[in-house]
Amino acid sequence: MSPGVGYAALAAVTAATLLIGAYGLRISRTTGDFYVASRTVKPWWNASAIGGEYLSAASFLGVAGLVLVSGADALWFPIGYTAGYLMLLLFVAAPLRRSGAYTVPDFARARLDSLPARRVTSLLVVAVGWLYIVPQLHGAALTVGLTTGLPGWAGSAAVVVIVCLSVLSGGMRSITFVQAFQYWLKLVALAVPVLFILFRLGADGVSWTNGGAAFDFGGHSPGADSVYRNISLSIALLCGTLGLPHVLVRFYTNPDGVSARRTTLIVLGLLSVFYVFPTLYGILGRTYLPGLAAEGNADATVLLLPAQVFDGALGDLLAALVTAGAFAAFLSTSSGLIVSLAGVISQEFFRGSVSGFRTATLLAAAVPLGLALLTNTQALAGSVGMVFAFTASTLCPLLLLGIWWRRLTAAGAVCGMLTGAVLCGGAIVAGGVLSVSGGSTPVWLEQPAAWTVPAAFAVTVLVSLRGPGSAPAGTGRFLARLHTPERALRP
Template identity: 40%
Template sequence: MQLNPWALASVALVMVATSYLGRRTSQSARETDDFLVARRMVRSRRNASAISGEYLCVASFLGVAGMVLKDGADALWYPIGFTVGFLALCIFVAAPLRRSGAYTIPDFVEARLGSAGLRRLSTGFVAILALIYLVPQLQGVGLALSAIMPEPWVLWAVVIVVVLAAANVVTGGLRSATLVQAFQHWIKLFALAIPAFVLCSVFLGSGGMGSAGGLGDEAPPEFTEETTVTVGVDTVLRVEEPTLVHELDAEPPGPRMWVPGIDYSVREGDRLLFPASSSVPTVRDTEGDNASWLRPSGDADEVWWTYSVLVATFFGTMGLPHVLARFYTNPDGRAARRTTVQVLLLLGLFYLFPVLLGVLSRLYVPELLVTGASDAAVLLVPTAMLPGVVGQLVVAVLAAGVFAAFVSTSSGLLVSAAGMVATDLMWNKRRDFVVAVVVISGAALGIAVALPFDDLIHTVGLAFALAASTFCPLLLLGIWWRRLTWVGAVVGMLVGGAGVLTAVGFHIASRVNGESVPWFVSQPALLTVPVALLTTVIASLATARRIPEDVDVVMLQLHAPDRLGFMRDPSGAGTTHVSGRPRRP
């Protein structure tokens, strides 16, 4: 890829502004409350912007458009689920969680159930969840950099970005991250909105037809001119109609006729030459013709997969530690609910734009259906529609949004995960927080480099599935069911977490071997969430004698209106002990 100096300048500007805001805010961040909950004084509007800033990750910025490019109507369930998940959070979790007075999820579960072992277990799952969530962010950054600079520079550039993000977290904690994430939300929104309006204007000015045809065409997209495509990852391609393909790296090289119904395996780096007016092949399991692309799939496996995606995104939002940490920063429960409603509005507005860019990508860069790099559509469609400097400037605006998305999300993840690890698995000193940030960010970078590239939005979906299968049952039952016991919570968390992590392992193996997997491996939440919830209930009923003695006091604290004064704000870091009961093992 050729160097795009405008895009590099925009990325550098975002990183400089982030470092400046973080450093300036961190000058007054000295206490534990500053680093973990920003003194619990963040008002709803700024907190809503900050939540949106860290929630709208690189996968939301790039991955949604990539999924729309490939799967069309079926891909819309992802942004719907990501948004509607905050409705469930508002109804069931936001206000009671804030009234608990806890700093973190482990604080809440120990305050509710009094188990130090459950606290450490939940901290371990927080660390695993942070790693799974960070990997697609780093892969997305690498993908964005590969679109704006030569390949040999990409890895070093990613390392520099990770170091800067980690340094910003270390210097200021959550108080610093709040201002940075709120600022970066608006960068992301305008970095998507302005290019979307510009490119839609170009599309309408061309008469509503893209270079690859119209969306209403029954046939698949076509190459308008002779095109050479370099395959980005090992994959399997299919065609919807007979297509002449010149396999330039085959032995012997030459033209071959690809026919429908046959899988054609291609390797990373293979070059394929397509004549003008030939149909665009697609990656296996991608909608090939536009008519199917516009309609939801009726295939049984696709329907079950869709339900599983909805379960993961709807319930997983309630279990994301970096999102829940934001509600501890509100002054009270009412402010937490107001924050959630405002987040719903911000997310609904944001997700309009990647969907539009995904549709335009189908019309102007259909070759991405061959290369497997559909997540790069947002950064490649501007130059396809606007050649020259104008297109590069639009790419520069989008690149700024991508890096704002990475820094804001990674900051929230690192603050929440490192804070919990330092508090519960180390000695709760400032040095431990720094060590935890370095270890988690370094481990995520190593995994991102070692693992094969996958659809960004799919990997994030697996993180949501883990959150939905571990923390969601724990929070829902802990807040609304007085008969929950720490034994039931431990067993349910282990069952749900083991189910998702097993699916993740099989999915990684399938990517390495180039094999397909059933829907419940690709997205297991439809199975693991009910099983985890049911297991927690059964184990709690079987250990009814372990119900905490002060459960009524705790439940009153969680559900009493704020004005009655039962909300608790502990002054120290670490654990929250309601009515002073001892820890359980």
């Protein structure tokens, strides 16, 4: 693909994002508009926006790259990403909406009546958000470098600038419109080129699986390490989804708990449709771009495949469409994360004002940009998977036990979150050090969720039962509010 086509694709996505954000500015006036869109977002709009922000660089580029490299084992990622929303539907969506909180730290303060619990939750939400943004900026660097020839840092910086302009213009209400548009753009950007490829190969009588060779994943029986890795990854993805701040904040924008549940059901359908296409790209990549795995550039499969199959203008147009979708993925996920982080930072340090929200937006974007410029990774799905493990080990116990267990105490919640942070964070750092030094990383460090998540839950429960303090006096009343359907409260 020529650089001019790449520039045109990126410019079109940028212009659409800023124009839709400007529309949001026209109707964003109150604090509620900036934080939770005044809690008036309908299920279909909200589900599309959730799909827009949730389907990140790991989903758009990373899943196909993992299928190319790892074969069937990579399918645990799209399965886990989607099934995590089933956990949200069953355990979190409606009660969290009924809590009336703006942010996850607000929920911690209301449930536990503890300022220290709120502070620890805030720090963890910010840490999770920053860690999640960095892979998006790495993906932007990869995409911009491949399609335009510009240095990678330009892609990372462009995403941050565009997202900040969009968020500063209208907060959550503006971002809702932008992310809903970007979900459908991403779906079309993946579906249209891969359907063209399949029709072309069918018309030419060419096997798109290379006579079944694309499904040859080694033929070996899974060993103990492989079984452990898949179980641990599943725990990370299922439980990690429950604690992602940019996902949770969207449920605060629904009018009521019923709408929150309906939103989650629609999201399950949207995600199920979407993940069909990255999987197809990965299988096709095993046939037509097998060298990418050896080059360590598997995440580029989606970007390079259309031009590999089609020559001339059609190949350029399809590659441009995929590029636009990839850039939309980085923008939508980064914008959702920055909105959620700005809400937390503003509430903690700037008294929750609109001007404080805008200052917090700049702070929320600057740190991950610095981290992205200082680091380099192309294993996008793997990087995001580690963030899920960290979230599952820290915020998940707070939410599940806070919603469903009456005896949770502030001391138990804080100790559990810190235990999960230390264990999982230590595993991530140790694994990174071993990887950089050229050593072999043990599977229990590579995928730590299987032991860090149970440890965090166990510490939370034990300290709540045996440690200092007790559940707040208003716990029963608060839990009744979480679990009573709105229609039961209407006269």
